[in-house]
Amino acid sequence: MKRLFTIYLLLMVLFFFTGCAGVREFFGDITEKILNKNPEKAPEVTKALPSFSYLEKALEYEKNDELQTALFYMQIAGTLNPDSTKIPEKIASLKSFIDHKARQHFAKGVEFCEKERFKDARRQFLTTLRYSPNHKEALTYLKNRLYSKEYLNYKVKEKDTLKDISKKFYKDPSKNFLIAYFNNLKTGNEPVSGTILELPVLESKFNQPPIDIRIELIKAENLLEEKRCREALDIAEKILEYDHLNKKASDLKNSAYYQIGLELSGQEKYPEAIKMFKKVTPEYQGVKEAIQQVINKELIKAKNLLKEKQYEQVLAVAGKILDYDKSNKAAEDLINTTFCQQGKDLIIRKNYTQALNVLNRANPQYDCVKKTISDVYKAKKKQAEVHYLNGVKHFLNEELQSAIKEWEKTLALNPEHKKAKKNINNARSLLEKLKKVK
Amino acid sequence: MQQFVNRRKIIFHIIVLLSLLLLAACATITRWYHKTSEIRINDDFIIVKATAKDTLSSLAAEYLNDPSKGWLIAEFNHIKSLTSGQELCIPLFPFNKGGLKSGGFQTVPVLAYYSFSKNKPSKISITQDDFKAQMKYLKENGYHVITLDQLLSFFDYQEQVPEKSVAITFDDGWISVYDIAFPILKKYGFPATIFIYTDFIGGGKAMSWKQIKELSEAGFDIQCQTKTHRNLTVLREKESFREYFKSLEMEISYPKKVIKKKLNKECEYLAYPYGKTNNLVIAMLKKHGYRAAFTVDKKSNPFFIDKYKINRSAIYGEYDIEKFKKKLSVFQHMELK
Numbered sequence: 026m027k028r029l030f031t032i033y034l035l036l037m038v039l040f041f042f043t044g045c046a047g048v049r050e051f052f053g054d055i056t057e058k059i060l061n062k063n064p065e066k067a068p069e070v071t072k073a074l075p076s077f078s079y080l081e082k083a084l085e086y087e088k089n090d091e092l093q094t095a096l097f098y099m100q101i102a103g104t105l106n107p108d109s110t111k112i113p114e115k116i117a118s119l120k121s122f123i124d125h126k127a128r129q130h131f132a133k134g135v136e137f138c139e140k141e142r143f144k145d146a147r148r149q150f151l152t153t154l155r156y157s158p159n160h161k162e163a164l165t166y167l168k169n170r171l172y173s174k175e176y177l178n179y180k181v182k183e184k185d186t187l188k189d190i191s192k193k194f195y196k197d198p199s200k201n202f203l204i205a206y207f208n209n210l211k212t213g214n215e216p217v218s219g220t221i222l223e224l225p226v227l228e229s230k231f232n233q234p235p236i237d238i239r240i241e242l243i244k245a246e247n248l249l250e251e252k253r254c255r256e257a258l259d260i261a262e263k264i265l266e267y268d269h270l271n272k273k274a275s276d277l278k279n280s281a282y283y284q285i286g287l288e289l290s291g292q293e294k295y296p297e298a299i300k301m302f303k304k305v306t307p308e309y310q311g312v313k314e315a316i317q318q319v320i321n322k323e324l325i326k327a328k329n330l331l332k333e334k335q336y337e338q339v340l341a342v343a344g345k346i347l348d349y350d351k352s353n354k355a356a357e358d359l360i361n362t363t364f365c366q367q368g369k370d371l372i373i374r375k376n377y378t379q380a381l382n383v384l385n386r387a388n389p390q391y392d393c394v395k396k397t398i399s400d401v402y403k404a405k406k407k408q409a410e411v412h413y414l415n416g417v418k419h420f421l422n423e424e425l426q427s428a429i430k431e432w433e434k435t436l437a438l439n440p441e442h443k444k445a446k447k448n449i450n451n452a453r454s455l456l457e458k459l460k461k462v463k
Numbered sequence: 464m465q466q467f468v469n470r471r472k473i474i475f476h477i478i479v480l481l482s483l484l485l486l487a488a489c490a491t492i493t494r495w496y497h498k499t500s501e502i503r504i505n506d507d508f509i510i511v512k513a514t515a516k517d518t519l520s521s522l523a524a525e526y527l528n529d530p531s532k533g534w535l536i537a538e539f540n541h542i543k544s545l546t547s548g549q550e551l552c553i554p555l556f557p558f559n560k561g562g563l564k565s566g567g568f569q570t571v572p573v574l575a576y577y578s579f580s581k582n583k584p585s586k587i588s589i590t591q592d593d594f595k596a597q598m599k600y601l602k603e604n605g606y607h608v609i610t611l612d613q614l615l616s617f618f619d620y621q622e623q624v625p626e627k628s629v630a631i632t633f634d635d636g637w638i639s640v641y642d643i644a645f646p647i648l649k650k651y652g653f654p655a656t657i658f659i660y661t662d663f664i665g666g667g668k669a670m671s672w673k674q675i676k677e678l679s680e681a682g683f684d685i686q687c688q689t690k691t692h693r694n695l696t697v698l699r700e701k702e703s704f705r706e707y708f709k710s711l712e713m714e715i716s717y718p719k720k721v722i723k724k725k726l727n728k729e730c731e732y733l734a735y736p737y738g739k740t741n742n743l744v745i746a747m748l749k750k751h752g753y754r755a756a757f758t759v760d761k762k763s764n765p766f767f768i769d770k771y772k773i774n775r776s777a778i779y780g781e782y783d784i785e786k787f788k789k790k791l792s793v794f795q796h797m798e799l800k
Binding site: 089090091093094097098100101104151152154155164167172176199203206207225226228231 | 502504505507508510552554558559560561563564565568620696704705708741742743745746749750767769771797798799800
């Protein structure tokens with residue numbers, strides 16, 4: 026039994042040692058984990074791991090120009106063998122080489138891009154990213170700058186309207202809604218000067234007029250020959266909306282407006298005719314003469330109206346002539362003559378205030394205006410005297426109330442009439458006394 | 464004799480004890496060695512020694528918090544599976560976001576399917592057996608079917624996707640997608656996206672909203688393919704530019720609203736009807752918050768593709784498996800040195 030005890034004891038010792046191997050492993054694992062939580066101490070535990078195999082791998086990848094992978098493995102080897110002085114040197118040298126390669130390829134990429142050799146540029150930027158995966162500029166070029174944009178930017182100039190921009194950009198002012206839509210502008214709101222607008226680039230087919238310009242020109246010419254000027258004009262203007270430099274359409278437009286002007290002139294619709302002539306390019310043959318002719322006819326019409334004392338109508342016709350031709354002397358003379366004439370009429374009707382109001386609208390430099398204004402004042406004075414004498418007659422006939430009324434009229438026309446002022450006061454005082462006596 | 468018996472007893476005891484000891488030791492080693500030993504290299508890598516119980520998926524779950532990312536470990540270490548005791552380097556970051564190599568760059572094919580039939584193929588209709596064979600081919604040949612969100616992360620240079628990635632999409636919303644394709648994809652665990660044009664839904668050969676909801680709840684991604692499936696680049700006869708513009712706005716905004724209402728889901732991707740697009744359409748997609756859009760240009764996609772002109776390869780009914788394989792280009796050769 027004693028022997029058996031010894032054997033069991035021996036076995037227990039053996040068991041203990043065998044168990045310790047496992048326990049060591051177990052504790053080793055725990056220690057490693059604890060130490061790994063402290064990265065500074067970790068390498069001590071891992072010293073025994075084969076860093077050389079990672080270094081070998083790194084060198085192999087470096088040889089195959091897979092530099093990023095080589096760098097990964099080199100960093101692993103460095104961590105596993107912190108005592109090595111060569112590995113950090115190797116890492117630094119590899120990093121520097123990678124940077125150099127990335128810079129070189131990026132510069133080439135930019136150069137190709139500038140020369141619009143986009144395929145070559147793309148290859149260079151991809152190579153840059155392969156060497157340096159976080160190269161932001163290479164990525165920006167690849168993702169954004171090598172593709173055509175669906176927008177173009179436009180900086181709004183002073184007085185630019187959406188229609189102007191649309192016409193400039195799309196050759197079509199009616200596409201202004203498109204600009205408003207993509208730039209969140211409300212309908213009717215014009216863009217502020219200096220704003221950068223994004224204008225979607227349209228395929229050329231959307232910038233083409235939905236009409237065949239050649240055919241439309243023939244149509245317009247035929248219509249003009251048939252004197253269907255307004256229809257011809259509509260077509261010409263439509264063509265010019267899409268191709269504002271189209272000479273034929275421009276000529277057709279001038280012809281159409283000219284023809285319409287002549288037609289209206291024939292119907293004695295002179296203002297409308299002038300409006301049409303004014304839309305024709307001034308260089309268009311015959312248009313200046315046509316305008317002058319219509320103006321002359323309008324002047325004759327206005328003079329006739331003056332004879333009929335239709336002053337307001339005269340002023341309206343002459344005013345319109347001045348609207349078309351600001352320096353038309355005949356129209357200006359006619360307007361001032363009209364004011365004078367009207368003023369004289371009002372003097373005869375003894376409506377001096379109205380006469381002065383009318384004459385105030387006239388040009389005071391005109392002799393007739395000066396003279397008529399002077400006539401108004403003379404007439405007023407003369408009329409004041411008449412009322413004064415009438416007052417005296419009533420006073421002598423002891424008609425005090427009537428006398429006062431006449432003198433009041435005198436003073437209304439001539440407030441400085443001393444005798445009238447004095448007589449009124451006397452008459453009023455007499456009236457007071459008479460009331461008291463009664 | 465008695466001594467001999469005693470010795471035998473002792474030997475027996477020793478054998479029993481040794482056996483126990485051996486078993487105990489084995490159990491301890493198995494238990495203690497199950498946990499992998501690991502070394503963290505900065506914040507970028509962890510070096511582990513795999514155990515018998517480890518798989519790529521379990522390691523990805525433990526160290527990358529995503530069991531589906533076993534491929535990232537496999538690709539970094541150039542392995543296909545694990546062996547016990549194998550030392551592995553686990554990258555804790557996407558180590559090659561663009562899939563760039565000295566010999567070229569990664570591309571991701573996007574497959575476009577339309578409808579299916581039990582056994583009568585046509586140009587846009589694929590038989591059940593052909594579709595099964597195609598999906599089986601993907602599974603058995605190591606292709607990873609990824610979602611459009613994963614694809615967009617790749618295009619945005621944010622995330623890495625498996626080297627052999629492919630995305631699956633369906634256009635229009637045919638009922639046969641529900642009847643035939645859905646069970647097959649479910650069997651293989653492949654994700655897919657269905658681009659629907661909303662006017663079609665609920666019609667004769669189309670899925671109903673109920674079926675679409677079911678697919679959506681099963682993990683299918685439902686996205687837009689306009690309202691009426693009009694060609695977005697062509698003016699209709701006598702259609703003015705303004706009318707065309709209004710129509711575009713409706714085609715792009717309406718299905719987004721409907722899908723939101725029916726499935727409570729934001730629609731971020733659009734498949735162009737007939738694969739056609741232009742600048743105006745793209746500008747409008749951006750204005751309405753779409754992140755990407757798909758054509759049917761037969762090419763695979765690198766990470767730097769224009770996200771509003773993503774290529775898709777249409778898979779037609781007459782394609783045999785060889786033709787199908789040709790649509791699965793995952794790498795574009797180009798010297799990047």
